[in-house]
Amino acid sequence: MSLLGGSEPEFDDPDEFVPEHVPEPGAFLTDHDVLAGEDHVAVHRHARDAFEEYGVYDATFGYNLARLNLDPRHPDAGFRYAEEADDPTTLRAEFTPTTRFCPQAEPLAVGAFRAFDAVGDHGYDLVRVRVDPSLNGSEAVNDRLARMASGGEPPAGDGTDGSDAAGASGPTSPF
Known part of the structure; x- marks a missing residue:
């Protein structure tokens, strides 16, 4: 039984790439080498492990955020990945929310970025994370993610990044 009262769906196999159950690559991945098939699965396996280790869970669905890619109820949500065209040692990860x-x-x-950044076994020198432009307020979120990736944003909660002690950062925060 799911947290929302219905029965659990039949999730896709974690070692299978089902194109109909992942979002189309968005603007952040345009003109880069989008991963599909086994390449996507391999990166996503590392994402799942990193999200598990660092607690990146979707509170609505009660599961590791990487599982969203395997949830057939949300075929237009989840992560897509690409290697940067000019630097294949840089991974781009684009998150499309539900x-x-x-x-x-x-x-x-932010949790996905921090988890990717904290683990070194994903095979890339650098990981950049962005949200799909379909999210209301995506520009502000992506600006924050870009600052974090460049080392320009201190850890949340110390007050120097505009956040309070709980890490809330203003209008894009949920509460």
Whole structure:
């Protein structure tokens, strides 16, 4: 039984790439080498492990955020990956939330970035994470993610990044 009262769907096999159950690559991945098939599965396996280790969970569905890619109820949500065209040692990860107004999109994207950044076994020198432009307020979230990737944003909660002690960062925060 799911947290929302219905029965659990038949999730896709974690070692299978089902194109109909993942979002189309968005603007952040345009003109880069989008991963599909086994390449996508291999990167996503590392994402799942990193998200598990660092607690990147979708509170609405009660599961590791990487599982969203395997949930057939949300075929237009989840992660897509690409290697940068000019630098294949850089991975681009684009997160598409389930709705335009997903209140968890920023904390989930930030958590995904921090988890990717904390682990070194994904095979890339650098990982850049962004949210799909379909998210309301995506520009602010993506600006924050870009600052974090460049080392320009201190850890949340110390007050120097505009956040409070709980890490809330203003209008894009859920509460």
